[in-house]
Amino acid sequence: MSEESDKFQNPVAGFGVTFKAMFKKRLTEQYPEQQKVTAPRFHGRHQLNRHPDGLEKCIGCELCAWACPADAIYVEGADNTDEERYSPGERYGRVYQINYARCILCGLCIEACPTRALTMTNDFDLADSSRENLIYTKEQLLAGLDEGMVDSPHAIYPGMDEQDYYRGLVTEAAPGTVQQAAVSKDSEKDSEEDSEKDSADAPGAASGKKEKDAGVGA
Ligand code: SF4
Numbered sequence: 291m292s293e294e295s296d297k298f299q300n301p302v303a304g305f306g307v308t309f310k311a312m313f314k315k316r317l318t319e320q321y322p323e324q325q326k327v328t329a330p331r332f333h334g335r336h337q338l339n340r341h342p343d344g345l346e347k348c349i350g351c352e353l354c355a356w357a358c359p360a361d362a363i364y365v366e367g368a369d370n371t372d373e374e375r376y377s378p379g380e381r382y383g384r385v386y387q388i389n390y391a392r393c394i395l396c397g398l399c400i401e402a403c404p405t406r407a408l409t410m411t412n413d414f415d416l417a418d419s420s421r422e423n424l425i426y427t428k429e430q431l432l433a434g435l436d437e438g439m440v441d442s443p444h445a446i447y448p449g450m451d452e453q454d455y456y457r458g459l460v461t462e463a464a465p466g467t468v469q470q471a472a473v474s475k476d477s478e479k480d481s482e483e484d485s486e487k488d489s490a491d492a493p494g495a496a497s498g499k500k501e502k503d504a505g506v507g508a
């Protein structure tokens with residue numbers, strides 16, 4: 291073939307690809323207007339589940355954090371008290387964060403969770419332009435309230451123990467269950483600091499320093 295005919299045919303051949311593509315079925319996805327339906331076991335955003343009476347399943351054990359290959363989970367556990375109870379047993383997850391800038395949605399954390407507190411939803415709308423917004427807090431991850439649930443903190447079902455919750459014997463909140471007044475550890479600390487400051491400011495107060503609080507065990 292001559293050099294002259296190449297000069298003419300090559301651009302036409304290029305347009306041939308364009309023309310062929312014009313009559314093919316479009317593959318464009320109309321996201322976010324049309325959301326794709328995921329497979330039932332798709333690994334999307336995590337969820338912290340509740341017992342049927344509304345108490346939290348997370349016991350703050352940190353096994354999920356240790357199982358995570360991307361170091362994306364941060365957990366701080368704390369003790370329940372009779373006045374402020376978030377889960378049926380001794381401990382609950384006071385602070386729970388997942389960093390979706392790190393998470394690879396592999397699901398190893400949910401396999402490690404001994405109480406099935408942590409599962410994954412089908413929600414894949416996780417992109418954000420801010421790194422800070424990609425750190426999801428416990429409040430964002432905690433499941434909503436279904437019928438028969440009362441938001442934590444509240445008392446354990448009367449006559450039941452922690453094991454009964456895992457045996458499925460508690461199916462809804464006990465009649466008359468009300469949410470306990472939550473006193474967060476931070477506000478407790480703030481008020482302690484305020485009272486310390488007040489007493490230090492008081493005339494004749496001793497100048498000794500109070501031993502530093504070691505914080506809630508992790
Ligand atoms: S899904 Fe995988 S990467 Fe994401 S938090 Fe769980 S263990 Fe870590």
Ligand code: SF4
Nearest residue numbers: 348349351352354403
């Ligand atoms: S989500 Fe599960 S594994 Fe993680 S701290 Fe809570 S109970 Fe433990």
